[in-house]
Amino acid sequence: MMARRCTHRKYYAQFVNAEVKKLVKSAIPQFLRSTDPHFNDIPLPLWDQLTDVTRKTIDIKLWKAADSPTQPEGTYLWSLCCNVCILKEAARQLLEDCKVTNKPQLKTNL
Numbered sequence: 254m255m256a257r258r259c260t261h262r263k264y265y266a267q268f269v270n271a272e273v274k275k276l277v278k279s280a281i282p283q284f285l286r287s288t289d290p291h292f293n294d295i296p297l298p299l300w301d302q303l304t305d306v307t308r309k310t311i312d313i314k315l316w317k318a319a320d321s322p323t324q325p326e327g328t329y330l331w332s333l334c335c336n337v338c339i340l341k342e343a344a345r346q347l348l349e350d351c352k353v354t355n356k357p358q359l360k361t362n363l
Contacts, residue, residue: 265342267319272310276303277343284344285351292341304336311339 277284280303287294308331321329 261338262342262345264319265338266346268311268316268339269343269346270311273307273339273343274347276306276310277340277347280306281340281344284347287344292344297337300337300340301333303340304331304333307336307339 281295281299283295283299284292289295313329316331317324317329320335324330
């Protein structure tokens with residue numbers, strides 16, 4: 254667990270899993286055509302609308318330990334910006350996977 258003692262990218266990468274990548278691939282496929290290194294050419298509401306699904310997809314115990322260790326049992330802090338950072342990190346990882354395999358498009362199944 255990295256509790257804000259690392260880069261922004263490494264911090265949010267710890268919450269990306271296969272399900273988060275699958276979510277990004279299916280809900281925001283335009284990330285493959287993005288020309289902005291931060292995906293800012295994809296409207297923010299597209300990322301924001303996935304917040305409830307993202308929370309159900311990540312490891313909440315890891316999130317709470319990393320981001321909300323002082324919160325009462327059963328609670329944790331969450332914001333739209335946390336959601337967007339996790340999803341954009343997943344998109345970055347998916348793009349890197351494409352470059353490593355030298356394939357222009359991602360497989361439909363993870």
